[in-house]
Amino acid sequence: MKRIALIFTLCLIISSAFAQDLSLYKKENFIVGADTIKYRILYPENYNSAKKYPILFFLHGRGESGNDNEKQLTHGAKMFLTDSFRKSFSAIVIFPQCAEESYWANVEIEAINTKRFFTFVKGGESTKSMSLLLKLTDYFVSQPSADQSKIYVGGLSMGGMGTFEILRRKPKTFAAAFAICGGDNIANAKKYKNVPLWIFHGGLDDVVNPQLSYSVFRELRTLGHEPKYTIYPKANHNSWDSAFAEPELLPWLFSHKK
Numbered sequence: 001m002k003r004i005a006l007i008f009t010l011c012l013i014i015s016s017a018f019a020q021d022l023s024l025y026k027k028e029n030f031i032v033g034a035d036t037i038k039y040r041i042l043y044p045e046n047y048n049s050a051k052k053y054p055i056l057f058f059l060h061g062r063g064e065s066g067n068d069n070e071k072q073l074t075h076g077a078k079m080f081l082t083d084s085f086r087k088s089f090s091a092i093v094i095f096p097q098c099a100e101e102s103y104w105a106n107v108e109i110e111a112i113n114t115k116r117f118f119t120f121v122k123g124g125e126s127t128k129s130m131s132l133l134l135k136l137t138d139y140f141v142s143q144p145s146a147d148q149s150k151i152y153v154g155g156l157s158m159g160g161m162g163t164f165e166i167l168r169r170k171p172k173t174f175a176a177a178f179a180i181c182g183g184d185n186i187a188n189a190k191k192y193k194n195v196p197l198w199i200f201h202g203g204l205d206d207v208v209n210p211q212l213s214y215s216v217f218r219e220l221r222t223l224g225h226e227p228k229y230t231i232y233p234k235a236n237h238n239s240w241d242s243a244f245a246e247p248e249l250l251p252w253l254f255s256h257k258k
Contacts, residue, residue, distance in 0.1 A: 037132035059155030102129035104162025120185035167192035176256035183212025202235030
């Protein structure tokens with residue numbers, strides 16, 4: 001019984017420490033008229049509003065949509081809480097949350113049996129969540145503490161699709177980006193062909209076909225741009241686990257400036 005009690009106590013301590021870490025992401029709301037986008041924001045250690053900092057926007061996947069302002073931290077948030085990140089990259093990290101009834105990207109999704117098929121729109125109006133995200137981006141980029149030469153975006157699954165979308169809508173804003181298991185209409189690629197980009201996908205992905213990422217990669221090469229492209233042959237949809245473990249991902253991202 002003592003051993004069980006000890007294990008239970010350790011689990012509580014670990015759980016408490018994890019929750020405390022995530023609490024470093026401050027809960028905020030960005031309101032535009034009658035609409036609101038919720039987001040969590042992590043400021044650097046010893047943040048000084050008189051200084052300028054890089055800003056990274058991280059876009060979550062479909063499963064983390066909602067309005068609780070918590071689920072969007074499920075994947076990726078811990079990566080920016082490590083001592084190595086906090087000491088090496090003094091940056092502001094923002095996790096916006098997409099509403100359940102909306103989507104980051106302008107894409108038509110059809111489910112047939114157990115498969116989902118994505119048809120990405122060329123151009124078109126942005127979704128409500130993307131429209132709010134664009135305004136949120138403008139707001140933070142215009143702040144005195146923003147280093148406008150070092151603004152970044154990245155995301156996974158729906159957020160990977162959203163990364164391509166926000167890049168084509170604001171190609172001059174971002175210094176670099178990464179997209180994990182996402183996709184886009186290749187006709188949009190010319191809009192962000194000059195943005196340094198790292199594309200990831202799992203070779204066994206049965207949720208978002210890896211061909212969607214490869215098509216963007218191939219089109220960018222055709223346009224004269226050579227993005228980084230990594231496919232994990234044995235990974236399924238959760239290829240973000242492998243991408244987050246890439247030791248060069250964050251150094252590569254933050255090495256770029258406009």
